[in-house]
Amino acid sequence: xxxxxxxxxxxxxxxxxxxxxxxxxxxxxxxxxxxxxxxxxxxxxxxxxxxxxxxxxxxxxxxxxxxxxxxxxxxxxxxxxxxxxxxxxxxxxxxxxxxxxxxxxxxxxxxxxxxxxxxxxxxxxxxxxxxxxxxxxxxxxxxxxxxxxxxxxxxxxxxxxxxxxxxxxxxxxxxxxxxxxxxxxxxxxxxxxxxxxxxxxxxxxxxxxxxxxxxxxxxxxxxxxxxxxxxxxxxxxxxxxxxxxx
Amino acid sequence: xxxxxxxxxxxxxxxxxxxxxxxxxxxxxxxxxxxxxxxxxxxxxxxxxxxxxxxxxxxxxxxxxxxxxxxxxxxxxxxxxxxxxxxxxxxxxxxxxxxxxxxxxxxxxxxxxxxxxx
Numbered sequence: 001x002x003x004x005x006x007x008x009x010x011x012x013x014x015x016x017x018x019x020x021x022x023x024x025x026x027x028x029x030x031x032x033x034x035x036x037x038x039x040x041x042x043x044x045x046x047x048x049x050x051x052x053x054x055x056x057x058x059x060x061x062x063x064x065x066x067x068x069x070x071x072x073x074x075x076x077x078x079x080x081x082x083x084x085x086x087x088x089x090x091x092x093x094x095x096x097x098x099x100x101x102x103x104x105x106x107x108x109x110x111x112x113x114x115x116x117x118x119x120x121x122x123x124x125x126x127x128x129x130x131x132x133x134x135x136x137x138x139x140x141x142x143x144x145x146x147x148x149x150x151x152x153x154x155x156x157x158x159x160x161x162x163x164x165x166x167x168x169x170x171x172x173x174x175x176x177x178x179x180x181x182x183x184x185x186x187x188x189x190x191x192x193x194x195x196x197x198x199x200x201x202x203x204x205x206x207x208x209x210x211x212x213x214x215x216x217x218x219x220x221x222x223x224x225x226x227x228x229x230x231x232x233x234x235x236x237x238x239x240x241x242x243x244x245x246x
Numbered sequence: 247x248x249x250x251x252x253x254x255x256x257x258x259x260x261x262x263x264x265x266x267x268x269x270x271x272x273x274x275x276x277x278x279x280x281x282x283x284x285x286x287x288x289x290x291x292x293x294x295x296x297x298x299x300x301x302x303x304x305x306x307x308x309x310x311x312x313x314x315x316x317x318x319x320x321x322x323x324x325x326x327x328x329x330x331x332x333x334x335x336x337x338x339x340x341x342x343x344x345x346x347x348x349x350x351x352x353x354x355x356x357x358x359x360x361x362x363x364x
Binding site: 104105107108111112114115118153 | 318321322325328329332
């Protein structure tokens with residue numbers, strides 16, 4: 001009976017998908033060809049490289065054309081971190097009384113030591129090359145945070161200094177906003193990019209202020225997500241503690 | 247010389263795909279958590295490693311990057327499945343009922359408690 005219900009649901013879903021999509025010819029370019037100057041996609045594909053000298057068009061859109069939106073996203077992440085911290089944060093000296101879980105194995109501890117620098121290097125690579133390859137500040141920051149998560153899982157005594165995280169996060173945010181304000185002073189619009197030398201296309205130093213902004217975003221996201229993980233792992237949930245001990 | 251290297255790379259990609267398929271089949275068919283874990287880890291580690299190495303041979307510009315990736319996966323994948331299996335064992339997840347022996351239990355009575363070294 002359940003199986004027939006599943007099949008019926010899949011058929012109904014497929015029917016409505018076909019209803020919605022059968023007008024569109026398969027493989028049709030709905031965004032418009034780059035030769036067609038009237039579409040938005042054509043504008044970005046044609047104008048990004050001359051205007052910003054950034055090889056990755058997505059990065060140019062995210063950081064330059066929609067830079068204000070990216071600032072908003074970073075702010076949303078900051079507010080989420082702050083809210084989580086204000087709900088969950090406890091003083092560390094209060095809750096150092098008892099351990100919930102057993103220490104991890106020697107294999108995991110040694111492997112975490114080997115892998116942690118590699119993961120951090122990968123994250124830095126991703127956000128430094130954000131204007132050349134897929135990825136960018138958010139992705140690189142998340143990768144770095146997973147490296148710290150590995151260390152936090154492997155070593156229970158591993159703790160990060162929250163003042164250092166706050167400093168990194170604040171300095172990165174200040175760098176982002178001050179680049180935007182400097183663009184407002186010199187170029188007339190917030191996050192205006194033209195005051196910075198563009199560099200040559202496809203090299204590491206290219207794209208004006210875009211790599212600097214993405215590096216700042218990478219540091220900020222890494223610090224915020226690491227702070228979230230540290231807070232989540234250092235809070236003691238009474239229910240789960242009693243469950244493990246049983 | 248070069249086409250043979252590309253043929254070898256394509257053979258490695260095929261080999262890796264076969265092992266990835268076997269890993270997926272093992273996850274689907276094996277009876278309990280531990281068997282699934284070893285099927286998923288062994289087969290797909292070998293599969294992913296040879297697939298990435300094969301891509302490196304087909305595109306020789308990426309060979310150095312793909313070797314770095316292979317080394318990384320060779321460290322990370324067994325490590326993660328070790329952590330998963332150990333935590334499952336410590337949390338008393340029962341093996342398949344036909345399992346006859348439990349070597350870890352015998353060993354863990356002899357071994358000292360693991361300490362944390364920072």
